[in-house]
Amino acid sequence: MELLHHQVILHLKHTFRTSREASDQRRNVICRINFGDTFGVGEAAPSIYYGQDADSAGEALRRAADRLAGDPFLLEDLLADMARLLPHQSAARAAIDIALHDLVARTLGVPLYRLLGLDPGRTPRTSITVGLDRPEVMQRKVRELGPAPIIKIKVGGERDEEIVRAIREITPAILRVDANAAWTAPQALEKISALEAYDIEFVEQPLAADDLEGLRWLQERTEMPIVLDESVRTAEDIPRLAGCARGINIKLMKCGGLREALRMIHVGRAHGFQIMLGCMVETSVAITAAAQLSPLVDYADLDGHLLIEDDPYEGVEVTDGKLILPDRPGIGVRRRQPRGEDRP
Numbered sequence: 603m604e605l606l607h608h609q610v611i612l613h614l615k616h617t618f619r620t621s622r623e624a625s626d627q628r629r630n631v632i633c634r635i636n637f638g639d640t641f642g643v644g645e646a647a648p649s650i651y652y653g654q655d656a657d658s659a660g661e662a663l664r665r666a667a668d669r670l671a672g673d674p675f676l677l678e679d680l681l682a683d684m685a686r687l688l689p690h691q692s693a694a695r696a697a698i699d700i701a702l703h704d705l706v707a708r709t710l711g712v713p714l715y716r717l718l719g720l721d722p723g724r725t726p727r728t729s730i731t732v733g734l735d736r737p738e739v740m741q742r743k744v745r746e747l748g749p750a751p752i753i754k755i756k757v758g759g760e761r762d763e764e765i766v767r768a769i770r771e772i773t774p775a776i777l778r779v780d781a782n783a784a785w786t787a788p789q790a791l792e793k794i795s796a797l798e799a800y801d802i803e804f805v806e807q808p809l810a811a812d813d814l815e816g817l818r819w820l821q822e823r824t825e826m827p828i829v830l831d832e833s834v835r836t837a838e839d840i841p842r843l844a845g846c847a848r849g850i851n852i853k854l855m856k857c858g859g860l861r862e863a864l865r866m867i868h869v870g871r872a873h874g875f876q877i878m879l880g881c882m883v884e885t886s887v888a889i890t891a892a893a894q895l896s897p898l899v900d901y902a903d904l905d906g907h908l909l910i911e912d913d914p915y916e917g918v919e920v921t922d923g924k925l926i927l928p929d930r931p932g933i934g935v936r937r938r939q940p941r942g943e944d945r946p
C-alpha cells in the first residue's frame with residue numbers, strides 16, 4: 603500500500619468562536635492510500651485541544667506510510683497496529699481509517715453504508731452550528747442560514763440567555779446549546795432552568811470534561827438532556843459516564859475513525875445513551891465518511907463542510923437539513939470540478 607498526504611488550508615465563512623477559541627481558517631490533512639489499481643481517500647482534522655495539529659498529523663502519516671503493508675481488507679489488524687504506533691494522533695489515525703474503508707468499499711464496488719448493512723433512507727437531519735458572538739450578531743448569522751430545521755448554538759459567555767432568546771425570537775427551528783465546558787455545576791443548573799423557556803432539545807458539555815461528579819449532580823436535577831462531547835473520546839470512556847448524561851457525541855477525529863466510532867455507538871447504546879455524531883471543521887471527505895454511520899444515530903451535527911468557503915471535495919448533501927448520502931462506491935466523495943468545467 604502507498605500512503606500519500608498533503609495539507610489543505612480551509613477558509614471559514616465566519617470567524618468560528620466557542621467558549622475556548624476563535625479561528626478564521628483551519629489546516630487539515632488529506633490522505634490517499636493507493637493499492638493496485640484502486641485507492642481510498644481520508645482526512646485528518648487535527649485539533650489543538652487534543653494536542654494535535656496539521657504538522658503532527660502529517661508526521662504521523664509519514665510514520666504510518668512506512669508501516670502500512672499487506673491486505674487492506676484486514677482492517678482490524680491494520681488499525682490496531684496504527685493505534686499502537688500513533689496512540690496520541692487520533693486525527694491522523696482517522697484519516698487512515700477513512701481511506702482504508704473507502705478503498706475496501708470501492709474495491710467491492712459498493713457504497714460503504716451498504717457494506718455496513720445500513721439504510722441510506724434512515725439518515726437523520728443535521729444541525730448547523732452558530733459560533734459564539736454578541737446576541738445581535740448570532741441573530742444575523744441565523745437569518746443568513748435561511749430555513750435550517752436544527753440549529754446548534756455555541757454559548758458559554760456572559761450573555762447566554764440573551765443569545766438563546768434572540769435566536770428563539772426569529773426561528774421555530776429545533777435549538778441545541780453547546781457550552782464547551784464553560785460552566786460550573788451550580789451555574790449550569792441556573793442557566794439550564796432559564797433556558798427551559800426557549801424549548802431547547804439538549805445541552806452539550808455544560809461542565810469541564812472530567813467533572814463527572816458535577817455532571818451526575820446536574821443531570822439528576824434537570825429534565826434537560828445533557829450530551830457529552832469533551833468527556834468522551836473512545837469507547838473506553840463510556841461506561842464511567844453512565845448516569846452523568848443522556849447522550850454522547852462521537853467524532854471520528856476524537857476516536858480515530860469509523861471502526862472505533864461504530865464500537866462507540868454499540869457501547870453507548872449498551873449503556874443507555876442517545877447517540878450523536880459530531881465533527882470538527884472538515885471537508886466533505888471526513889463529513890461524508892461520518893455520515894455513512896448516521897443511519898445508526900439519534901442526532902447529527904455534521905456541518906463542518908458547510909462552514910468552509912472552499913471545500914475541495916463533494917460527497918454528502920444536506921437537503922432541508924437531511925443528510926443525503928451519495929450512491930457512489932466507497933465513501934462516495936470526489937474532487938469538486940473547478941467552475942465552468944464540464945463534469946465527466
Ligand code: MG
Binds near residue numbers: 782831832851
Ligand atoms: Mg461540542
